Amino acid sequence: MDQLNALSSPFRVIPLARLASGGRWRTEAMRSYGAPVLLWFTRGQGRITVNGKTSGYTSHNAIYVPAGTMHGFEMNSTVHGMIVVFPVGVEDELSLPEDPVHLRLQEADQHIELNRLIENLQSELESGNLASDRAMLCHAGLLSVWIERQMRALDIEEPDEDASSRLAAAYTALVEQEFHSAKTVRDYAKELGVTPTHLSRVCNKACGRPASSILADRVHYEARRLLTETHMPIKDIASSLGFASAAYFTRAFQNHTGRTPSQFRRGA
Structure with missing residues (x-):
């Protein structure tokens, strides 16, 4: 089961290794979550794609991903860290950023403070004490x-994106909204007012993969998520x-x- 959907608490603090335990697709495949998340990489390096744009990450990088934002990241055995999952719908209450944020933290006191904040949230999450939900909201x-x-x-402001980055972001946002449909790249390109060839060229430039x-x-x-987390018949998954x-x-x-869907489900 997807670790982001497996626990009943509205807050979750999950080791990245545990999140990836079901296979590389758990982290690398493009997906989004219904809740905002904070990825905290404490060791290792790789590439992460957020909103159709790929960049590198290294140890002591913290990346905030708003709810509904398509993303995926490389993760090998040298990568360690945590993912903090906020409750659904708390963005305004907590004044969380509206856009993705990539923090490259170079100072030791920054690392110590973030670790402490996450540990405090995790301790309250595990305590089950009276009013722990309210306490977790305060920690968040x-x-x-x-x-x-x-x-x-770090003087991080609104990203100064070029036309290609904006188009790639618009495409991934559309895909996130409509991937359940039978739409093709040609359909998305038409909706965005460009040719399929141009759309693929832009996506290749922004994140190294075609549309x-x-x-x-x-x-x-x-x-894969539906095959591993539900008992939906394969024909119903196909239709959905x-x-x-x-x-x-x-x-x-x-x-x-x-693998076939049946083989994948049995293996999971």
Whole structure:
């Protein structure tokens, strides 16, 4: 089961290694969550794609991802860290950022303070004490204040994006909204007022993969999630993701993952 959906508490603090325990697709495939998250990389390095733009991350990088924002990141055995999951719908109450934020923290006191904030939240989460939900909200508020202060200290403002970055972000946002449909890259390109070739060229420039790969990645992440977390019949999963038939879904899924949906479900 997806660790981000497995626990009943509105707050979650999860080791990245645990999140990735079901396979690389758990972190690398394009997906979004219904709640905002903070990724805290304490060791290792790799690449992360957020909103259609790929950049590198290293140890002591904190990356805030708003709810509903498509993202995925590389993770190998050298990468360690935590993911903090906020409750759904608390962005305004906690004054969380509206856009993704990538904090590259170079000072030891920054690392110590963030670790302390996360540990305090985790301790309250595990305590089960009276009014722990209210206490966790207070700790999360302090974490939100910390993010805002780091943005100011590092002089992080609204991203100065070029036309290609804006188009890639617009495409990933559309895919996130409509990947359950049977829309093709051509359909998305038409909606965005560009040609499929131009859209793919822009996506390749922004995140190193064509538009078709982003779309397929998002669809098949959802397929794998439904296969591992639900008992939905395969034909219903196929229908929910816009495939014309279960047979077509099976062929597409096997081409993408190397296993049929039934094999993947049994293995999970």
